[in-house]
Amino acid sequence: MDKIKETLKEKKPFTGFLDFIREQGVVGLAVGFILGGSITKVVTSLVNDLINPVLGLVLGAASQLSNQYMIIGTAKLKWGSFANTLIDFLIVAMVVYFGVKLIGLDRLDKKKEKK
Numbered sequence: 001m002d003k004i005k006e007t008l009k010e011k012k013p014f015t016g017f018l019d020f021i022r023e024q025g026v027v028g029l030a031v032g033f034i035l036g037g038s039i040t041k042v043v044t045s046l047v048n049d050l051i052n053p054v055l056g057l058v059l060g061a062a063s064q065l066s067n068q069y070m071i072i073g074t075a076k077l078k079w080g081s082f083a084n085t086l087i088d089f090l091i092v093a094m095v096v097y098f099g100v101k102l103i104g105l106d107r108l109d110k111k112k113e114k115k
Contacts, residue, residue, distance in 0.1 A: 028100070035096045043091045051087060 052065040059065070068080025 043088050047087050
């Protein structure tokens with residue numbers, strides 16, 4: 001019983017909880033979910049309202065990039081829709097990466113030791 005009391009006195013409150021968060025990478029996971037969910041509308045607007053019109057001018061397409069396609073035989077390849085989705089993904093990935101680096105949340109996760 002005395003050993004348990006000594007152990008509890010040595011540790012600060014929430015130390016075990018913080019160790020769990022650091023070791024399991026919970027911070028990175030939480031940041032990914034929060035930013036991924038909240039930034040979707042911003043990224044979609046950025047791509048649809050700013051990037052796609054510029055790409056449409058460069059590619060010589062009168063309509064939006066997401067409406068572009070290529071017909072091969074009986075197949076309709078919607079390459080514009082794929083490009084639009086890829087641009088969305090890359091922008092979200094960049095925002096999350098730089099957001100984590102700027103705020104410094106990457107320092108909360110302990111590096112996994114190699115065995």
